[in-house]
Amino acid sequence: MCESTDVSNVPGVAALFEKLPKNWGRWGDDDEVGALNFLNPYEVLRGAAAIRQGKTFTLQVPMGSPHGDPVWPGRTGAKRMNVMDRGMYVAGKADALAGGLQYADDMMVMYLQGSSQYDALGHTWYGDQIYNGFDAMTTVGGLSKASVLPLAERGIVGRGILIDMARFRGKKYLDRGETFNHVDLVAAAKAQGVEIQKHDILLIRTGWIGKFYKVSAEEFYDNFLEPGLTFSPELVHWFHEMEIPNLVTDTIANEVTVDPVSGVQLPLHNALMRNLGVTFSEIIALDALAEDCVRDGQWTFLYTAAPLKVVGGSGAPVNPIVIK
Known part of the structure; x- marks a missing residue:
C-alpha cells in the first residue's frame, strides 16, 4: 500500500467520509482489531464446515524472486543476502563446528508491506485520527495503537469466498484502472453459483499480480494504475451491512489506485479500513486457487492467516492458507 491518503485538499471528500458509517467504539474504546471481532468461534466453525476435500493452498507470493517482487511504486522488493555458506569454508573464512557441522545462513531486508501482507488498521488516516479515534500522533516512531501486532496475535480464521472478477469479465486479468463495485461482486458470485454471506472473508481475483510475473517490470509499472474496487457510499454501506471482516485481493492496494470520479487516491483505505475497521490483505496470489475452484466448482473454504x-x-x- 502507499503512504497515508491525503484528502484534505479535495473539497467535500473529508466531509463525505465523516457522513459514512464507522465502527469506532463498537467493540470498546481500546479495540485495535476492528471487524475481525466478527470472526467469533461460530464463524471459525462455519469456515471449517466449508472444508470438503482436504485440499490446501498457500497464497503468499515469492519473496526475493529473480523476477522481482510486486511492490507499491517507490518501494523496493525484498533483498536476501547470504552471510554464511559453503563458499566461506572453501575460502578458509570459517571453521566447521565441533564434529564437522557446516551451515548456511542468510538475512533479508524488506519493506514490511513488500510481500503478501496485512495492513495495520492504523496504517492510513485523514485528519488527526486513525481507526477507532486514536490520535494520529500514536503513529510517530511506530504504531503504539492499531498496529499490526494485535491482528497477528489474534489471527484471522473464517469462511472465505473467492470472487473471480477477471474470469467473470472473460479476461486473464483486468485492464489498467478497470473498476468494479459491490453489485458486480454479487453478480459474479451468482455466476459462480455461490452467495456472499454475512461475515465472509472476501477474496477478489483480478489477475493483476499474476500479470506481474508475465510481463516486464517496465510494462507493469508504466503509468501505474491498478484495477480494483471503486468508492461509493453505497459500497461502503454494503460492507457495513454485510459486516465483512477482511478484504483480500491480488492487487497491491485492494482498490483502484485513483478514484475515477473524485480523483482521490485510495479512498477505501479510509472509508473501509479507517472507518469500519475492515482489515486489508494485499499482494495475494490467487491464480492457482481460482483455477482449482473452476475445476471443482467449490468457491468457499476455510481461510486462515x-x-x-x-x-x-x-x-x-503473511502466507495465508486456504483449506477446501
Missing part, C-alpha cells in the same frame, strides 16, 4: 508479530508495525508479511 497469521501476519508476523511485528511490534509497532504498520503492516507485516
